[in-house]
Amino acid sequence: MIAHREADGSAEIHETQVDFFCRAERGTATLVLRGRGAGARTTAPGELRGAAVKGGERKTLNPATSSTSRRRSPTSSSFAGKEFTYFVIKVDTP
Numbered sequence: 001m002i003a004h005r006e007a008d009g010s011a012e013i014h015e016t017q018v019d020f021f022c023r024a025e026r027g028t029a030t031l032v033l034r035g036r037g038a039g040a041r042t043t044a045p046g047e048l049r050g051a052a053v054k055g056g057e058r059k060t061l062n063p064a065t066s067s068t069s070r071r072r073s074p075t076s077s078s079f080a081g082k083e084f085t086y087f088v089i090k091v092d093t094p
Contacts, residue, residue: 001089005079021086027081032078033057
């Protein structure tokens with residue numbers, strides 16, 4: 001799917017999916033992966049959201065890079081600029 005954001009994202013934890021951030025179409029973002037989801041609460045079956053990811057690994061996502069989230073591991077994003085458009089593939093995992 002193509003996603004478009006105009007503000008920093010909250011921490012997301014997917015119980016049954018992995019995200020492949022394949023390519024940025026516009027803008028640059030910093031992903032924070034594999035830390036702890038602060039204040040995470042269930043928002044839908046298999047989906048948790050929290051205020052932020054504490055600790056974790058920071059990766060820059062731009063047109064030349066890609067990244068992968070892990071199942072049950074928090075991911076959040078912040079943006080350098082006013083908007084960020086990117087391509088992400090969501091894969092169901094056992």
